[in-house]
Amino acid sequence: MVREVDVVVIGAGPVGENVADRAKAGGLDVVIVERELVGGECSYWACVPSxxxxxxxxxxxxxxRVPGAAEAVTGELDVAAVLRRRNEWVxxxxxxxxxxxxxxxxxxLERGHxxxxxxxxxxxxxxxxxxxxxAARHAVVIATGTDAAVPDLPGLADARPWTSREATSAQTAxxxxxxxxxxxxxxEMATAYAGFGSEVTVLARSSLLGGMEPFAGEAAADGLRGLGAxxxxxxxxxxxxxxxxxxxxxxxxxxxPVVADEVLVATGRAPRTADLGLDTVGLAPGDWIEVDDTLLVAGExxxxAGWLYAVGDVNRRALLTHQGKYQARAAGDVIAARAAGGLVDDADWGVHVATAxxxxxxxxxxxxxECASVGLTEAAAERAGRRTRVLDVPLGSASGSGIHGDGPGGRARLVVDRDRETVIGATFVGPDIxxxxxxxxxxxxxxxxxxxxxxxVPAFPTVSEIWLRLLEALGRPDAPGDRGASAPDEGAAA
Structure with a gap:
């Protein structure tokens, strides 16, 4: 028997769930297929447990980091309680x-492969x-995500390595x-297990957090060493x-040699497309799936054309749950619009595209x-041919940061497009940023x-005051009525 539906979604992680929800809201009959747990990698082995x-x-x-509160901390971290809380959250x-x-x-819901x-x-x-x-009348959506990639290091596969799944689901440290x-x-797992008291050794081929500004990786390395790793x-x-x-x-x-009780392999991700039947539609099994900005699979x-979509990690655009859910909202809405013969808003920043x-x-x-970033790094902006100004200020220059807690502070950076005078990148490094x-x-x-x-205007005294310090480093733009960046801080006495 063949069951006809409007849309079939393969993968019931947060991405697949969001595609299904938006397509259903658009009036379509939707079935989602899952071979493991509804909720997917993020809910059970990645974002939530980590x-x-x-x-x-x-x-x-x-x-x-806060005198007074510090004196009240008299015990050690209860690792067993942490693990129980993790179990509850998953x-x-x-x-x-x-x-x-x-x-x-x-x-x-269909359970199976x-x-x-x-x-x-x-x-x-x-x-x-x-x-x-x-049989899908309108669309099939691939939202199968990724698996941990294990490098071809002699002996590693036989050493029973952990991947992110074992690291986030372990019942003891x-x-x-x-x-x-x-x-x-x-x-993150080095930070977590060092916090548990494990003796942690990180072996990185180059620097840490290579996709971020270099100072973020340097701060992460210093922070891990400070935790004893x-x-x-x-x-x-x-x-x-x-x-x-x-x-x-x-x-x-x-x-x-490095000797350990367990070894975690965290060297990247591979798409879950090897056993998906891609060859039956002219695509290569095991490959990432190329899509356009409406998440439609390229080619025919x-x-x-116009029926197969790939959303989330599997298309390699941005391997992050929140970004996959953003793609999913666009894909579910555009599938419903196309099915109804409606208007497709596929211009930049339209509701049916993933421009971000x-x-x-x-x-x-x-x-x-913590290390946080959005947009382009200085190096990425240069590669893109953008003329930039880069502004760096210490996080401690914001009074709210110092009040928030004692310590080394941190650093904030804005990357500004000189020609358009807009922010195109930002990085923040510091406690609770x-x-x-x-x-x-x-x-x-x-x-x-x-x-x-x-x-x-950032409220005083908050850590967000760092935005004012960044703008002061940039210099106030000339405009009629402006007194200029040299004017006294009228709020200083407050």
Missing amino acids: KTLLRSAAALRAAQ SDWSDAGGEEWLRGAGIG ARLAGLRRVVVEHADGSTTEL PARLAIIGGGVVAV SVHLGARLVSAARDDRDQVVIEVEGGE PAGE DHAAVPQVVFAEP AELLHAATIAIVGEVPIRRLWHA
């Missing part, structure tokens, strides 16, 4: 709540070996944890193996200290002129 693991130690350190890896949400939203089977066709193989064939990689997963940059690994005592031994070129899959993927992708790394990021995102997406930003 931030839960990080939060308790971060709160403890925040209290210790519902003990039960997706009953997600399944209930789908039912309430009127979205059908989905494969494309030609034009607008999806075959679902269930756990009992039976199959269901779905190993005494010694080696981490291969220098990206977000590596830095060993950080090796420029590490060249030779091999890995488990010895007869079940220890992982990692041979490092030109250095001493199975000989017909190119210009304003926000990201927070919950390291010690994640909440600064959305203001920068709005400034970039809205292309707010610098002269107008002068009128966005």
Whole structure:
């Protein structure tokens, strides 16, 4: 039997759920297919558990930075309690709540492994070996996400390495944890387990947080060392193996072997497209899927354009849950619009496109200290041929930052387009700075002129006052009636 529906969504993570929800709201009959847990990687093995693991130690350190509160902290971090709280946040890896949400939203659920089977066709193989064939009248959406990529290091695969899944779902903290990689997963899990008291060793091929401004990676490395972790940059690994005592031994070129109880591999992600039936529609299995700004797959899959979409990590535009959900909203809405023969708003910043993927992708790394960025780095702006001004100020120059807590402070940077006089990039590094990021995102997406930003007055005394310090570093734009940047601070006495 072939079941006909309007839209088939493959993958019930947050991205797939959002596509399904928006398409359903547009009046379409939608079925979502999931082979694991409804809620996907983010809910059970990535964003939610990782931030839960990080939060308790971060709160403890925040209290210790404030005299008076610091004296009240008399105990040690209760790691078992942290892990129990993580288990609660992932519902003990039960997706009953997600399944209930789908039912309430009127979205059908097929449990099993989905494969494309030609034009607008999806075959679902269930756990009992039976199959269901779905025929989509309007669209099929691939929202299968990614898996951890394990490098081809001799002996590593046989050493039973952790990936992000094992790191975020562990029920005990190993005494010694080696981490291969220098990206977000590596830095955050190093921060979490160092906070638990594990002996952490980070082995990074180059620097940390390579996609951010260099000072962010430097601060993350210093912060990890401050937590007692060993950080090796420029590490060249030779091999890995488990010895007869079940220890992982990692041979490092030109250095001493690293011995640990567990090794976490955090060297990147690979698309979940190898066993998806892409070959039946003329696409290459195992590849990332190229899409346009409406998330429509490029070319004519199975000989017909306009029916296959790829949303979220699988299209490699921005491997972040919030960005995938943003794409999902655009895709669900445009699928409904096209199905109804309605107007498609696909101009830049239109409701049916993911323009922000190119210009304003926000990201927070919950390291010690936090590192947050949006838009272009200085180097990326130069590669793009933009004429820029780069403004750096210490986070401690904002009174609110000093009141918030003692410590090394941090740093803030704006990258400004000289020709348009708008912000095109921002980076913040320091304790508890994640909440600064959305203001920068709005400034970039809205292309707010610098002269107008002068009128966005930050409240005193907050950490957000750093925006005033950044604008002062830029210099107040000349305008009739302006007194100039040299005028006294009328609020200083306050």
